[in-house]
Amino acid sequence: MAQDIGPEVVAYExxxxxxxxxxxxxxxxxxxxxxxxxxxxNATCLICHAMPMPWQPDHGNLAPDLAGVGSRYNAAELRLRLVDPKALNPDTIMPAYYQAQGLNRVQEKYVGQTVYSAQDIEDxxxxxxxxxEE
Ligand code: HEC
Known part of the structure; x- marks a missing residue:
């Protein structure tokens, strides 16, 4: 019987x-x-990053502040950082939001699934x- 491995992962280059x-x-x-x-x-970014959302009670300081990130990177660069940050830094603690394989400590119910859908990544x-930056 075919195993349900979750949503199909879109190929990317x-x-x-x-x-x-x-x-x-x-x-x-x-x-x-x-x-x-x-x-x-949904594995919120705020665990590690500060973001310009003053109404949020907790902001992480394990990662760069995301204020101004849209001035530092274009869409293509942001896409790789979300899809597979280990491609840039193999030691990063940033989760890969669009990988279904090669992940550590995945809960059983999430095996074979990406954290975000392809559309979530684009959004x-x-x-x-x-x-x-202002
Ligand atoms: C477990 C901690 C963690 C979580 C959760 C996390 N990140 Fe990261 N992120 C990092 C770290 C650490 C870096 C620094 C780059 C590195 O480690 O190579 C980073 C880098 C980035 C960068 C590049 C920033 C820069 O200035 O260079 C972006 C963009 C980013 N993260 C977006 C996100 C978004 C969006 C989310 C939520 C969907 C998220 N991150 C969740 C840890 C995290």
Whole structure:
């Protein structure tokens, strides 16, 4: 019997430390991305990163502040950082939000699944691009 290995992972190509091609045909939705990164049930970024969201009670300091990140990186660079940060830094503690294999300490029910869907990744990128320096 075929095993349910969760959503199919879209193939992507890493070029020059970035993933230039979007994972889906639907443009990223800023509002949806904003909601996703604040969803504590979904491995929230705020555990490690500070973000310009003063209403959030807890911000992590294990990683760079994401304020201004949209000025530092373009969509292609942000895509690789979310999809497979280990491609840039094999020792990073940043989770790979779009890998179904090669992960450590995955709960059994999540084996073979990505943390975010391909569309989630595109929506989070759209939101991060709004975090530009004033
Ligand atoms: C377990 C901690 C952790 C979590 C959770 C995490 N990150 Fe990271 N992230 C890091 C670390 C550490 C770095 C620094 C780069 C490195 O380690 O190579 C980083 C780097 C980044 C960068 C590059 C920032 C820069 O200025 O260079 C972006 C963008 C980013 N993370 C976005 C996110 C988003 C969006 C989320 C949630 C979806 C998230 N991260 C969740 C730890 C984390």
């Amino acid at each position: 890493i070029i020059d430390f970035a993933i230039p091609a979007p994972l889906t045909d639907v443009p990223g939705d800023v509002e949806r991305g904003w909601t996703i990164v604040q969803n504590a049930a 989070v990128i759209a939101f991060l691009l709004t975090l530009t």
